[in-house]
Amino acid sequence: MSEPIRHPRNPSWWKRSAEPAAYVPLAGRTSADVIVVGGGIVGLTTGLLLKEAGMRVTLLEANRVGEGTTGYSSAKLTSLHRLSYASIEDRSGREAARVYAEANEWALARIAGFAEELGIDCQFQRRAALTFTRDADRTHEIDAEVEAGRRAGLAVEKVVDSDLPFPIAAGIRLDRQASFHPLRYCLGLAKALDGAGCHVHEGSQVEEVEGEDERVLVRTRDGAECEAPHVVLACGIPFLDRGGFFARVHPSRSYCVAMSGADVPPESMSINIGEPTLSIRPIPRAEGEPLLLVTGADHKTGQAEDHEEPWELLETFAQQEFGAREVVARWSSQDYMSVDGLPLIGRMRPSSQSIHVATGFGKWGLTLGTAAARILADGLTGATNPWAETFDAGRSQLSGGLGEAIGEGMNDAKRFVGDRIRQLSGPEPEELAPGAGAICRHEGDAVAAYRDEEGRLHLLSPTCTHLGCRVVWNSAETSWDCPCHGSRFSVSGEVLNGPAVTPLESL
Template sequence: MDQQAATLRSYWIDTVPPGDPAPPPEGDLTVDVAVVGGGIAGLSTAWELLRRGRGVAVLEADRIAAGVTGHTTAKLSAQHTLIYDRLRRTRDAEAARLYARSQTEAIRHAAATADELGIDCDWEPATAWTYARDRGRVSELRAEAEAAREAGLPADFVTETDLPFPVAGAVRVADQAQFHPRKYLLGLADGIRRLGGQVYEGTRVVALKEGEPCRLTTGEGTQITADAVVVATHYPVFDRALLFTRLSPRRELVVAAPVDAARAPEGMYITPEENTRSVRTAPLRDGERLLIVTGEHFTPGAGGDTEERFERLARWAREHFGELTFSHRWATQDNDSTDSVPLVGPLHPGSRHVQVATGFGGWGLSGGIMAGRLICDRLTGRESAWSDLYDPRRIASVVREAPAFLKHQASVARHFVGDRLPATTRPSLDDLAPGDGAVLHLGGHRCAVHRDEDGTLRAVSATCTHLGCVIAFNRAEQAWECPCHGSRFAPDGSVVQGPAVRPLEQRDI
């Protein structure tokens, strides 16, 4: 079986399928805190607030633990590739120390929460490794190991790993963890309900009115009144903070295959080389583990053949781990902040009652748990030692962010303007093969047209409902994607992933 025959579905979701959905609110409701988003950040925040006596409602547009968190590689690590030397250089040693402490405490807190709630989530202690094969990067790795050690992590520089190929060097950090994220989050959701929290699925929030109190409106017109609101939708669905100018969406692919336990690497590995390669394994059955390989990151909607990207990732896995029969493949999406530090705190400078958690840059599990605790502290009047580090209003980082900010905005501008210029070649309906999609000019309008496998054509507006960029089709995942801010839509125009909250308008062919 080749990788194309693998199930196009996350292993975590496939092994713990959703049960009956929690229905939307039957009518308007009032609550102390409304949490928008049912992933790791939203559920962690709800849990912490409930434990401090606050009434909480979680509002999830689709199903809890089925979005970004349901498609993660599920590493719980404080070693985030090459973050500590960068923090030491761009901020200071104290910022690096606070980052390490906040992420480490998040891992320990997750272990304690799983134990408290009796969640069997395949928890495994693991060592995290950041490696390079290029000898020219050894000095970079040595600096990272030194910075991570100074920040308080059990880190060192090594030249030997248990990967089946040589490396020039690696940063090794002990006492990290990996787990099954859906088992953990569904167990956490049960704990939230037992404490009196409300969890609603199929409840897309489309509007926010800040004030005392705040008011949220769902797509069905339901009104939720709350003293405070937490926006934990991965990419914020409200633009008044202009955080979209400081976030860059990044999509990565994942392939997974059973492997003999005797030749499975024991740790969690990542390299910034080769367009990113991340490796870990998960318990499968006696004598076997599931090898999970991630990489081939790209900007959603920016073009390129996603199927070929899957093929490259599968070839790399086979080259290094032998003949593999892939059982699953999927994709995940992350948002990188322009200064590499998540944005957790007030939604905008004037915000008094709305908090946001975003920009985790591929490390959303420890980051989401950290965010839940930090936001809970903010909303309950407690001080956190690292609140300034993650505060979205931070001013000192503006100059440091400038190069990344300008690069991201230039990319957005190219799409926003360039996609509106007349194309040198224009595809037609006849050019669309079954299962394919393209942006076509029909009746003077730019339409996103998809042909089903049975040949049926469906057309929707080609303009993203977030901020108006032109979308592109991802054939491998059968989705329309926005290259500017990462919104994703199904072929019928329904929203798959924000920040867009409204579907694409239908078009006649």
């Protein structure tokens, strides 16, 4: 059997401060009422809601539960999502904005409920959320968002002061939001899900899903199989090449630094409206002062000039503005952004009876993903869901425009890598220092070359197995990232993030 668990190069603070559980990989051939692929907040919550409805659930997680984007997030639970309500109103109408607010508020209460009912020690703490600008020329955007937020049903208020250590020009404040420890929360959900006819399996990467109409057969990388009437793909971007999701959402990476020594760690959770994104919150610790967590400096996956620079930017901001001194943990992660700012939830395509998806949370998937779980669970138990239509995965089928959208994504990425490919004159793989990776020339061809710390060279094809773009080196995560639709591969070629399902070819 292949090595099931991958160890991250830059473990998040959440990973460092949680006791991992261990669930055995799927083996042999089994059956269930519903198979859930992915053990992040979406998959685990869906599984638990279905279990509560009396269904037999098998959850298959490629790596460890909670250690995908959920356990590498900034873990704010809020209905205030930077500037979102005004733009949702513009694009999708007032009712969509109202539904968006209602779904997030429900999710926040549901998370608080699970944490309490299941006794999960996940540092759930109520806090105010704040969206702010330091730029007097942008206060009209704050005004518009306050009005749209109120129309959507949120008790938002405009403020000109905050507990941040610098002046703001204006802000939107929403009280009684929350922060938590996302990995401990996921581990608590997994514990509640496993047992009594339901199963959680780690190290179980799903590679194939056969069938779409009445029953599905899911096969893992190790050849184990599970059969069920329904499968839920709660794995970030759906890895099946059906439904064209890779052209309907784009992956965006964000960076996080947790630092100690800040003079005045704020009590609130805040986020700016400028560029780069700067999202701020305190992290309570069992012993010692709270840490300061700063998140942001986003870029499209595979499209950064320098993958270390975002961390440096966040660190400098934390030092200059908060007096933070020491980096305790730093990590990065990616989430999927939809075109209209609403998630895509429901049947993978209108004709799919058996395959259900949830993606496109736009970096607000802790609450939106919990709401997605309710939509999916209601759909599978035959209950009517009030938000399903607004977030329906089929709403933005790119009728006739799919090819165009794919082409656009690829052209965008090709522009990014074009110059680098043209300029490619080396290095030769032999020239790489330990720990370095680069696209190199090798016997007349381009190769993705990495020299590990022990001096061994790892040579892979640089051609992404999804649609053939050329991967780029991510020195921060020691991975090969595709600039077209965000697939990521380890230095030995394994898929880290879809939509690719096939490893990079070893040379």
